[in-house]
Amino acid sequence: MRAGMGKYVVKRFFLMFPTLIGVAALIFFLMRVVPGDIVELRFAGESSFASKEQLAQERARFGLDRPLWRQFADWMWGLARLDFGRSMWTGAPITEEIKLRFALSLQLSIMATIVAVLLAIPLGVVAALRQDTWVDYVVRVFSIAGIATPSFWLGIVMILAMLIVFKWLPPMVYTPFWVNPWQNLLQLIWPALAVGYRYSAVATRMTRSAMLEVLREDYIRTARAKGLVQKLILSRHALKNAMLPVLTVVGIEFAFLMGGLVVTEQVFNLNGLGLLFVQAVAHRDYTLTQALVLLVAAVFVLVNFLMDLMYAWLDPRIRYR
Amino acid sequence: MAINAPIDAMADAADEVRGGWWAAILAFARRRSLGAFGALIVVVMLVVAVVAPFIAPYDPVAVDFSAMLARPSTQHWLGTDAFGRDVLSRLIFGSQTALLVGFGSALLGATMGAVLGVGSAYFGGKIDLYTQRLMDIFLSFPLIILALAIVAILGNKLPNLIMAITIPMIPRCALVIRSSALAIREMPYVDAARAAGFGHARIILRHMLPNVMAPYLIMVTAFLGQAILLEASLSFLGLGVQEPTASWGLMLRGAAVDFAETAPWMAIFPGLAISAAVFAFNLFGDSLRDALDPKLRTL
Numbered sequence: 127m128r129a130g131m132g133k134y135v136v137k138r139f140f141l142m143f144p145t146l147i148g149v150a151a152l153i154f155f156l157m158r159v160v161p162g163d164i165v166e167l168r169f170a171g172e173s174s175f176a177s178k179e180q181l182a183q184e185r186a187r188f189g190l191d192r193p194l195w196r197q198f199a200d201w202m203w204g205l206a207r208l209d210f211g212r213s214m215w216t217g218a219p220i221t222e223e224i225k226l227r228f229a230l231s232l233q234l235s236i237m238a239t240i241v242a243v244l245l246a247i248p249l250g251v252v253a254a255l256r257q258d259t260w261v262d263y264v265v266r267v268f269s270i271a272g273i274a275t276p277s278f279w280l281g282i283v284m285i286l287a288m289l290i291v292f293k294w295l296p297p298m299v300y301t302p303f304w305v306n307p308w309q310n311l312l313q314l315i316w317p318a319l320a321v322g323y324r325y326s327a328v329a330t331r332m333t334r335s336a337m338l339e340v341l342r343e344d345y346i347r348t349a350r351a352k353g354l355v356q357k358l359i360l361s362r363h364a365l366k367n368a369m370l371p372v373l374t375v376v377g378i379e380f381a382f383l384m385g386g387l388v389v390t391e392q393v394f395n396l397n398g399l400g401l402l403f404v405q406a407v408a409h410r411d412y413t414l415t416q417a418l419v420l421l422v423a424a425v426f427v428l429v430n431f432l433m434d435l436m437y438a439w440l441d442p443r444i445r446y447r
Numbered sequence: 448m449a450i451n452a453p454i455d456a457m458a459d460a461a462d463e464v465r466g467g468w469w470a471a472i473l474a475f476a477r478r479r480s481l482g483a484f485g486a487l488i489v490v491v492m493l494v495v496a497v498v499a500p501f502i503a504p505y506d507p508v509a510v511d512f513s514a515m516l517a518r519p520s521t522q523h524w525l526g527t528d529a530f531g532r533d534v535l536s537r538l539i540f541g542s543q544t545a546l547l548v549g550f551g552s553a554l555l556g557a558t559m560g561a562v563l564g565v566g567s568a569y570f571g572g573k574i575d576l577y578t579q580r581l582m583d584i585f586l587s588f589p590l591i592i593l594a595l596a597i598v599a600i601l602g603n604k605l606p607n608l609i610m611a612i613t614i615p616m617i618p619r620c621a622l623v624i625r626s627s628a629l630a631i632r633e634m635p636y637v638d639a640a641r642a643a644g645f646g647h648a649r650i651i652l653r654h655m656l657p658n659v660m661a662p663y664l665i666m667v668t669a670f671l672g673q674a675i676l677l678e679a680s681l682s683f684l685g686l687g688v689q690e691p692t693a694s695w696g697l698m699l700r701g702a703a704v705d706f707a708e709t710a711p712w713m714a715i716f717p718g719l720a721i722s723a724a725v726f727a728f729n730l731f732g733d734s735l736r737d738a739l740d741p742k743l744r745t746l
Contacts, residue, residue: 148584157600270733274726276676278683279699279718286707286714385589389680393704403592404684407599415599419592426587 131438138434142427149423150205153416154198188214188413205420215411223402223414224421230300231391231398234314234321235383241322242329243376249326250333250372251365257338265330272327277386281320281393288316298395317394321386325379332375336368343367370441374433381429384422475738482734488727496542505533507540508691516710526712528698529705534712538720540693545724548605548678548688552612553670559613560620561663565655567621568628569647579625582618590615594677598686608687612677620666627659634658661739668732672725679721695721 185191189200204211210220253265288294296316301309340346341364349359387400399418406414476483495502504524511531519526525534567578585593597611631637632655640650656663681687682696690697698717707714 145584145587148580149587152581152584153596156596270729271722271726274672274676274729275722276679276683276696276718276725278680279714279721282699282704282707282714283718285704286711289708290711382589385591388591388595389683392684403595404686407595407686408684410599412599415596419588419596422589422592423584423587 134438135435138431142431145427146420146424147202149427150202150420151198153419154201157412157416158194188212210417210420211413213406213411213414215406215409215414220414220417224399224417227398227402229302230314230396231384231387231400233303233310234317234387234391234396234398235380237314237318238321238325238383238386239376239380241318242326242379245323245326246329246333246376247372250330251337251360253330253334254337254341255360262334265334269327269330272323272330275324276389277320277324278389278393280323281317281390284316284320285393296394300397313394314396317390317396320393321383321390324386325383328379329372329375333368333372336371337364340364340368370437373436377429377433378426381426384425475734479734479738482731482738485727485730485732485734488723489731492542492546492724492727495539496546499539499543503533503536503539505536507532507536507693509533516706516713518710519712525716526710528710528713534698534716537693537698538695538716541695541698541717541720542724544688544692544694545675545678545721548609548612549671549675549724549728551609552616552674552677553667555609556613556616556670556674557620557663557667560617560622560666561624561656561659562651563617564621564624565628565651565659568625568632569651569655571632575625578621582621585615585618586622588615590673590677591680594681595684595686598681603681603686603689605688608678608681611681612674616670616674620663620670623662623666624659627662628655631655631658665732665736665739668728668735672728672732675728676721676725 182191189197192200201211208221210224212218213220213223216223249265249268253262256262285295288296297309297313300313303310346359346363349363354363384400384403387398388403389400390396391398391400392404399421403415403418405411406418476486509532511527514523514527514531516529517523517527517531523533523535525538527533528537563578563582567575588596593615594611597614598608601607601610603611637650637654640654645654678687678694679696679699682694683699685700688694688697695717699714704714
C-alpha cells in the first residue's frame with residue numbers, strides 16, 4: 127500500500143454508482159418504451175384472450191398503473207435494499223430466485239476461468255516464442271476456432287462423445303460442492319470446459335501479442351546480454367510484464383461469462399442464472415429480465431472496479447488521483 | 448506476420464494504386480493465404496444461399512414421416528431429422544437465414560455505430576461526453592444478454608431479431624470509429640468544409656464518414672461472424688428464428704439433443720456449418736484488419 131491509495135479506492139468505489147444508476151434507468155425505460163405495455167404484450171404473447179379488467183388487475187398487481195417516476199423510484203428504493211421485486215411469471219421474490227441459482231453459476235464461472243487461464247497462458251507464450259512457425263499457426267487456428275465454435279454445440283458434441291465412446295453420461299442432477307465434491311466436479315467440468323475453451327481464445331491471442339511486445343523491450347535484451355538463462359528471462363522479466371493486459375482480458379471475460387452460461391446451462395440442463403435468464407425472456411417476465419440484466423451489469427462494474435484496484439497495486443507506473 | 452503487418456499493408460496499398468481492385472484482391476490472396484481461404488468459404492456460402500432453391504435436393508420444410516431420423520444415405524446425404532426433413536436441404540436454406548441476419552445486422556450496426564461515432568467526435572464537448580457515457584452503459588453487457596433483453600421487449604419476428612442483434616453492436620463500433628474520427632476532425636479539409644459553410648450533416652456524411660472506411664470495413668467483417676453466432680445462439684435457445692424456417696441454431700434445438708445418440712448427424716452438421724461460417728468470417732476479418740489497419744485491436 128502506497129500513500130494516497132486509500133483515497134483512490136474510496137473515490138473509485140463511489141464512481142461505480144453513477145454507472146449502475148445509469149444502467150438501471152436505461153433498462154427500466156427500455157422495458158417501458160415498447161408500444162403497448164408489458165402486461166398487454168405478455169398476454170398477447172401467450173395468445174390468450176384477456177379482458178380489460180384482467181389486464182387492469184394484472185397491472186395493479188405489479189404496480190404498473192402508477193406514474194412512471196413512482197415506479198422507478200420504488201424500484202430503485204427496492205434495489206437499495208437488495209429487493210428486486212417479484213417475478214411476473216412465478217410470483218416469487220426475485221432475490222430468492224437468484225439466491226437459489228447463484229452458487230452454481232458462480233462455481234461454473236470460476237471453473238471456466240481456470241480452464242481458460244490454463245489453456246491461454248501456456249499456448250499464448252509458446253505461440254509468441256515460436257512466432258511464425260507451425261506452432262504459432264496451430265495455436266492461432268486453435269484459438270480462432272474457439273471463437274467460431276458455439277459453446278452450446280461444443281457441449282452437445284461432448285455429451286455425444288461421452289455417450290457413444292464411453293457409454294457414460296455426466297450426472298444430470300446438481301449436487302452442491304460441499305455435499306459431494308466429486309459428484310459436483312464430475313458434472314460441472316464439462317460445461318466449464320465448453321465455456322472455458324471459447325473464453326481462452328481471446329486470452330490466448332492477448333497473451334501472444336503481449337508477450338511479443340514485451341520480448342522486444344530493452345530490458346529483455348539487457349537480461350539476455352548479461353547472460354541470464356532463457357527460463358529466468360521468461361518467468362521473471364517477460365511473463366510478469368506481459369500479464370497485465372492478459373489480466374484485463376481475463377477480468378472482462380469473467381464479467382461477461384454470463385453470456386456463455388446462457389447457452390451452456392441450457393445444453394447441460396443446469397439450473398443456473400443463465401437458464402433463469404432464458405426462461406425469463408421466454409416467459410416475457412419483465413421484472414425478472416430487468417433484474418438479471420442489472421445483475422450482469424453490476425458484476426461487470428464490480429469486476430472493473432476490482433481490476434482497477436489490482437492495476438494500481440501491481441503497476442507502480444500507474445498514478446492514481 | 449504481426450510485425451510485418453505495417454509493411455505488408457503499405458505494400459498492399461501500393462499494389463492497389465498500381466493495378467486497381469483486381470490486383471489488390473490478388474495481392475491480398477497472395478500475402479494472406481489464411482484470409483483468402485476465409486474469403487473463399489464466404490463466397491461459396493453466398494453462392495449457396497443465392498442458388499439454394501436450385502441445389503437443395505428437398506424442400507427444407509417438407510415433412511416426411513416415412514423417413515424419420517434416416518441415416519445419411521444416397522437419398523439423404525446428411526440424413527433426416529425427427530420430422531423426416533432433409534438435413535442437407537435445411538443446411539442449405541439455413542445459410543440464407545444466417546447470411547440475411549448476419550449481413551443485415553452487421554451492416555446496420557456498423558453503419559449506425561459509424562454515424563454515431565463520427566458525429567460524437569465531430570461535435571465534441573458535452574454531446575461527445577454524454578454519447579460516450581451512454582455507450583459505456585451499453586458496453587457493460589455481453590452481446591447476447593443485451594440481444595436477449597431486446598428480444599424480450601420486441602419479440603422475435605425476423606426484423607426484430609435483426610434489430611436485437613444490431614443494437615448491441617452499435618456502441619462497439621461507435622467506440623472504434625470515434626477514435627479514428629477524432630484525428631480526422633483536425634484535418635484541414637474538414638476546416639475547409641466548415642469554412643465553405645457546409646452544414647453539420649454534410650460534413651459528417653460526405654467528408655468524415657468516407658475517411659473512416661478502413662475501421663468501418665473491419666468492424667463489419669468482425670460483426671458478421673458474431674452476428675451469425677448470435678443468431679444461432681438465440682435460435683438454439685428458441686428465442687430467435689422460429690420453426691419451420693431453416694436455421695442452423697434451430698436445427699440444434701430439441702430433437703437434436705434428445706436423439707443425439709441414435710441420430711448424431713442431426714447434431715453434428717449444423718454445428719459444423721455454424722463453426723465454418725464464423726471461422727471463415729473471422730479469418731477474413733483478421734487478415735483484412737492486418738492489411739488495412741494493423742494498429743487497431745478488436746476483440
